[in-house]
Amino acid sequence: MKISIALPSGRLLKDTKYFLENVGIKVKEPDSRELISSLNGYTFYFPRVFDVPVYVENGVDLGICGSDIVLERKNEVYVPVDLPFGKCRMSLIVPKGKKITPEKMEGFKIATKYPEITQDFFLERGVKVKILKLNGAVELAAKVGIADAIVDIVDTGNTLRANDLEEVYKIIDISAVLLVNRITQKTKFDFVNDLITKIRKIK
Ligand SMILES: Nc1ncnc2c1ncn2[C@@H]1O[C@H](COP(=O)(O)OP(=O)(O)OP(=O)(O)O)[C@@H](O)[C@H]1O
Ligand SMILES: O=P(O)(O)OC[C@H]1O[C@H](OP(=O)(O)OP(=O)(O)O)[C@H](O)[C@@H]1O
Numbered sequence: 001m002k003i004s005i006a007l008p009s010g011r012l013l014k015d016t017k018y019f020l021e022n023v024g025i026k027v028k029e030p031d032s033r034e035l036i037s038s039l040n041g042y043t044f045y046f047p048r049v050f051d052v053p054v055y056v057e058n059g060v061d062l063g064i065c066g067s068d069i070v071l072e073r074k075n076e077v078y079v080p081v082d083l084p085f086g087k088c089r090m091s092l093i094v095p096k097g098k099k100i101t102p103e104k105m106e107g108f109k110i111a112t113k114y115p116e117i118t119q120d121f122f123l124e125r126g127v128k129v130k131i132l133k134l135n136g137a138v139e140l141a142a143k144v145g146i147a148d149a150i151v152d153i154v155d156t157g158n159t160l161r162a163n164d165l166e167e168v169y170k171i172i173d174i175s176a177v178l179l180v181n182r183i184t185q186k187t188k189f190d191f192v193n194d195l196i197t198k199i200r201k202i203k
Contacts, residue, residue, distance in 0.1 A: 006063035008049035015085035023198040056179040063179035078180040086176030088155040091167040111141035112151040
């Protein structure tokens with residue numbers, strides 16, 4: 001049986017390779033600028049991490065990416081199990097000392113790489129905000145004041161401290177997750193089930 005897997009190029013790749021080896025899947029990275037590799041019946045794809053759920057929804061059997069990306073992209077994929085790495089959180093962040101709750105942010109400009117998660121968070125609270133979609137280095141928007149607040153990932157907190165910002169609310173905990181294509185879940189049920197069992201054992 002052939003299995004295709006979309007892997008997260010970038011910061012999650014090292015832990016992903018290590019983790020997959022522990023469940024019996026040895027990953028081969030592609031040569032030079034190629035984006036596909038194969039080993040032992042597995043084909044590995046290397047999209048940008050934000051696109052992993054798109055590949056899995058559209059026919060790739062399995063994928064690994066952050067749970068934040070699954071929530072943001074809203075693709076039709078099965079997410080059976082969290083993985084024990086890539087842990088961080090997504091928070092609402094403001095300039096230090098501003099002391100404000102999300103409920104008081106009506107009319108605020110919020111900069112983020114995650115417009116869907118941000119919109120859902122404020123909609124649930126009935127608070128209308130204006131979202132500025134950025135592609136990274138989001139802390140800068142709050143630091144220079146083009147936004148009143150930001151929604152972004154926090155891990156060590158070093159980036160916040162370096163930019164005189166602070167968390168006012170933790171929106172979600174994040175970890176890497178396994179994604180399974182909806183059809184694969186049915187047609188390769190035994191393989192998927194066996195993989196999930198192995199993952200649960202080493203978690
Ligand atoms: N400290 C952290 N900062 C950012 N992302 C983290 C951190 N720790 C774990 N992650 C996870 O890694 C993912 C981001 O990976 P990476 O940094 O490789 O991508 P990116 O730089 O955002 O995307 P790209 O390189 O494709 O533009 C996040 O979606 C999150 O799930
Ligand atoms: O709490 P910390 O340990 O400082 O980590 C959090 C920072 O790391 C990530 O940025 P990344 O380096 O991926 O760059 P980006 O903001 O351009 O995506 C994230 O977006 C935060 O900025």
